[in-house]
Amino acid sequence: MKLSIVITTYNRLQLLKRAIDSAVRQTIPCEVVVADDCSSDGTQEYLNNCREKFSESGKFRFVYHRNEVNSGHAATVNAGVLNSTGDWIKFLDDDDYLAPNCLEEITRAIALRPQAVIVSCMAAQINEQEVELSRTPQLGAGLAFYTPQADIHYGMLLELLPFGTPVQVACRRDVFLQTGGWDSKLDTNCDDIDSWINLAKFGDAIFINQCLAYRTIWQGACNHKFSLSRRLNTNLVMKEKIYALVNEKHHAHIPALKDIQNYLKLHWLLVALKQKNFQSLNNIMFFSSPAIFSWQAWRLLFNALLNRRNSNSAQIQKYVLIK
Template sequence: MKFSVVITTYNRLNLLKRAINSALEQAIECEIIVVDDCSTDGTEEYVKSFGDRLTYYRTTSNQGHAATMNIGVQNAQGDWIKPIDDDDYLAPNCLEEMTKVITLHPESVILSCQAAQVDINEVEISRTRKTGPGTAFYISQEDVHYGMLLELVPFGTTIQVAFRRDAFLECGGWDTNLTSCDDIDSWVRITDLGDAIFINKCLVFRTVWSGGYDQKIPIQKRCDTNILMKEKIYARVNKKHKNFIPDISNIRRYMNLHWGMIAVKQKQFLTALNILLPAAFYPQAWLIFLEAIFSRKKLKKKQIYGSRF
């Protein structure tokens, strides 16, 4: 089994250098691909200076995040893909630890791990919570969408996740029509094809800063797109779980509460009011919201985890 690291970038050379170094410093050999979305900041010259240690692709015009990832995966030689946005980076043992657990459960098509959220100076702000049994465990395909819907397992940002190349290609890759959640949309479809793994180790670092791509998208649009993701997941939940999930209307309202509170924290009060109003008077939506905050209490009600490794 071989990993390909696919790094997508656009005009962030200083941050890209860190992402590339983190791939070069991996404890196991891997292919490293950089896909440049037509940068104008010297990215091409820098990447090409590594010679055949890196494979470089450049778009002829700015095509967006999803398109650049698709180019990288289509041209990769590895069985598994570790995607990286240029402002994020890997721990030196990331691919080694991922390889170990994939070997133990080859039926998996996707995995996620703990991530440390860091500021622009690499100071840790927070960390993805631990969940489930042991250092690593799997979730069967028939259970994974239930877990994703109720946020029992963190399958989130690009840097947390690795996936099997053939599954990515079979499900159509990243949707270039999406300006956010293009990664999560792909996770939802990849998990139609096999089991998932979660690793309770911090193997990656996600930079939270004002220049992040998601920070440029209006909160209302981010809310609407995340609701769309929930709807896609909801439609895929295995029938054995149907009696254990809230109505989709309350899932939508829960997302309104979640993103409304984010708008409040960012002092976008008019946006917050517009997002919160459709959900504020529905107790079931508040119950889902509170359960999401207080340690995912539904974990005690229904077990979805497979064997730990």
């Protein structure tokens, strides 16, 4: 099985160097594809030099793709995947990086569950000085486990199975292409989550309870450019899409869509309050007041908080791969 690391970048050369370094230091051979969204900060010259240097070493295949015009993050991800040749794609944004054994552990888990189409791992959130701020929680038992396709969308709906950000995720290339790739209409506002939803239609999911990825939390992150109210609206669209895909085996105990929507409104109200973002708080409050008086919404919020602390849910099947 061949793996490709697809790195997307735009005018972040110093951060990109760290991401590339983490890719070329993997403990197993891989292909490294850098998709550049028409950067103007010297990235092109640097990557052309990388291509020459790495091709001479012969250790792995290094591919550089540059968009002719600035096309956005989603389109750049799609271009990177199209220019790759691996059986599996490991996503990596330029401001994040991977542990050296990331691909090795992913390969090990996939070999034990060939029906899988998507893999996620734990990640550490770091600041600009690479100091760890937090870490995503362990899910289920064992070092790695899989969840069958019939349970994935239900788990995503109730946030029992959060796949996380691109740095945590790998997927089968053929399935990614079959889904049509990332949606440019979303472009960094849940375009990754939308992709995970689509991928999960085609096979099982693997979760690795090891920290194999590092995500930078900083003001330059793409999701900071969206208002909280806009992020709420996109979340509502994602939940509605997931809701329609939940397997019929879960229909008897699935919450009403309206209750889930009210739960999301409560969640983003609390986020705005925590951030002291009073403009977003007023915007969300304007059309979310019924959620405040919904006991079902509060129950879902409380359950979500509990699930983040205790990931061993009996409502979905989790089968241990590696103890």
